[in-house]
Amino acid sequence: MSAARKLACVVVLAVCAVSLAANWLAPAGYARQFREAPSAPPSHQHLLGTDEVGRDRFARVLYGTRISLLLAPAAALVSTVLAALVGGLAGYLGGIWLRLARGFTDLFLSLPWLFLLITVRALLPLNVSPLVSVLITFLILGLLGWAASARVLSTSADALRNSDFVLQARASGLHGPRLFLVHVLPNLKPVLYAQFWISIPVFILSEANLGILGLGVAEPLPSWGSLLRELEGLISFREEPWRLVPLLLLIVVMTSFQMLLSNEEVTA
Amino acid sequence: MQLLKILRWKIAGLLARRLAALAALVLLGGLLSATLVRLAPGFDADERELDPGLNAESVRALRQSRAGEHNILSFYASYLRGAIHGDLGTSHALGLPVQSLLRERWPVTVRVVGIGLLLAWLLASTLAFTACLCRRPAYEILGTTVSGAFLCIPAAVLALLSVILNAPGYLAIALIVFPKIYRYSRNLLAKAYTLPHITAARARGLGEVRILAWHVLPIAGPQMIALAGITVSIALGASIPVEAISGLPGIGQLAWQAALSRDLPLLVNLTVLVTLVTLLANSGADVMIYMLSSRSDGRIRPSAGPSSAIVNAL
Numbered sequence: 121m122s123a124a125r126k127l128a129c130v131v132v133l134a135v136c137a138v139s140l141a142a143n144w145l146a147p148a149g150y151a152r153q154f155r156e157a158p159s160a161p162p163s164h165q166h167l168l169g170t171d172e173v174g175r176d177r178f179a180r181v182l183y184g185t186r187i188s189l190l191l192a193p194a195a196a197l198v199s200t201v202l203a204a205l206v207g208g209l210a211g212y213l214g215g216i217w218l219r220l221a222r223g224f225t226d227l228f229l230s231l232p233w234l235f236l237l238i239t240v241r242a243l244l245p246l247n248v249s250p251l252v253s254v255l256i257t258f259l260i261l262g263l264l265g266w267a268a269s270a271r272v273l274s275t276s277a278d279a280l281r282n283s284d285f286v287l288q289a290r291a292s293g294l295h296g297p298r299l300f301l302v303h304v305l306p307n308l309k310p311v312l313y314a315q316f317w318i319s320i321p322v323f324i325l326s327e328a329n330l331g332i333l334g335l336g337v338a339e340p341l342p343s344w345g346s347l348l349r350e351l352e353g354l355i356s357f358r359e360e361p362w363r364l365v366p367l368l369l370l371i372v373v374m375t376s377f378q379m380l381l382s383n384e385e386v387t388a
Numbered sequence: 389m390q391l392l393k394i395l396r397w398k399i400a401g402l403l404a405r406r407l408a409a410l411a412a413l414v415l416l417g418g419l420l421s422a423t424l425v426r427l428a429p430g431f432d433a434d435e436r437e438l439d440p441g442l443n444a445e446s447v448r449a450l451r452q453s454r455a456g457e458h459n460i461l462s463f464y465a466s467y468l469r470g471a472i473h474g475d476l477g478t479s480h481a482l483g484l485p486v487q488s489l490l491r492e493r494w495p496v497t498v499r500v501v502g503i504g505l506l507l508a509w510l511l512a513s514t515l516a517f518t519a520c521l522c523r524r525p526a527y528e529i530l531g532t533t534v535s536g537a538f539l540c541i542p543a544a545v546l547a548l549l550s551v552i553l554n555a556p557g558y559l560a561i562a563l564i565v566f567p568k569i570y571r572y573s574r575n576l577l578a579k580a581y582t583l584p585h586i587t588a589a590r591a592r593g594l595g596e597v598r599i600l601a602w603h604v605l606p607i608a609g610p611q612m613i614a615l616a617g618i619t620v621s622i623a624l625g626a627s628i629p630v631e632a633i634s635g636l637p638g639i640g641q642l643a644w645q646a647a648l649s650r651d652l653p654l655l656v657n658l659t660v661l662v663t664l665v666t667l668l669a670n671s672g673a674d675v676m677i678y679m680l681s682s683r684s685d686g687r688i689r690p691s692a693g694p695s696s697a698i699v700n701a702l
Contacts, residue, residue, distance in 0.1 A: 223412075223413075226409075226413060227413055227416050227417060227420065230413050230417060230621075230663050230666050230667050230670075231417060231659070231662065231663055231666070232621045232622065232624050232625025232626075232662065232666060233625055234543060234625035234626060234628055234629065235624065235625045235628055235643060235662055238628055238629075238643075238644065238647060239421070239424070239643065239647045239655065239659075240424060242644070242647035242648050243424055243425060243428035243647060243650060244428065244429065245429050321540075325540075325542045325543075328542040328544070328545065329542045329543055329544045329629055332542065332544035332545060332548065332629070332633075333544055333629060333632060333633075333644075345542075348542070348544075348545055348548075351545065351548050351549075351552070352548060354552055355552070356552070357552075367541070367545060370540065370541075370542075371537065371540045371541065374539070374540030375536060375537075375540050378536060378539065378540065
């Protein structure tokens, strides 16, 4: 592992650890309002100041990071499992199944990702409880984000189907689900891991996009998307630079994820 | 002559197959969108029914006007019949014919996306080619850092920043698309430079510009053409947050409004339009690659189309 990847790993782990310790590190809950100090600048009491309704921004950043960083991998897991089921099985079965799966993935890929995501999210109820909004947001990411991974997996599984060891296993009398589970799926693991890791930063950015447009996690629950939405009221960077902290944190974490992914994984 | 004839037939066959696949995907895309809207919670609700000034007959008439949308297949069939005769329906939310809405908004998006794409390609290719030609780590680091930074910023944040800084919307689109182009084209060029014949050309004393033009671009070129097709789709997707946040009255903003108001006729038309543009861009790029490759080596390469392979890498 190169020094840059080690550093990226340390940064991601540190941010995760700090966000998990939000209950102890945050000076107040993410929804607690300090009504005597709305839009306050940074101070000893409020390290990053307060937002328009007097909520401690540092606490919201910590809790928001926790939500975005924990649920993006969960969404990535959903999409990878779906991709393995659709792409992996279609590639393994071949023939009409492969053509059908490729047609289906082509249909999904022919729609721009942001267009599909924003349209589907806007069609679902927006007036829901914060917890339900979190579930809807990340479930949509997981359920819609499988197509590109499925395409890659179908190609890999198709190549494995015609490989010597699978042919030999077939000749030995191994067929059906057992052949898929014992010989094909374990060999798809590297591609599955790569697709999982690639999906995480994509989903973090997608959630942020939804949040800024008001389609993400509902108030008062914070996420990186809803925290970045605060930038809407920013008049100039010089006046309140501390409002850019969520954006800087997002850039640092995303850069770390980019560094963690090797070139081989990205082009896998 | 015979070879040329065969090639023409093969390209015509390829075009016909592509067009058939494209038509099927566009129709399925429209049906998918219509199904999603129909299944969306609250589809049946019409705010106008809450108007206390309306009597029972008016409310019944309102419901009757949307009765055709309840069965999605019959709605889609009647939509297709209308579309063939040039009638794309009427927007529920805006109360205007969809055709006039698209005619009004399309030029804005074409301008924003077109200039944005042009700027993105200009910036990305300048950085990528400079890094290749100069072969200095400083250029490499500059390109990677700048593209990496923009790759980590959500499209909607770039749109917001463009509003705060009074920058035009196309600049936001350019900055959203640029890092993807830079990274992919840089990787392609770097891969091409590692080939043995490039090393041999260098050893023979060929200049860097000549190596790039004669030996590297013919290898990386087809993939870059495919990338150009894909970037149209990325830019179109990016136009939604950019136009919605910047207040630009384009197709992106219209899609945003249509989704929020569950406007079935408008959303189906927009999905068909976006799918059509995306597929045309990708197919155009693929056909261009086939034509170039068939000219250069006299045969058509059997491939699934490079565009689809790039989607994942981006």
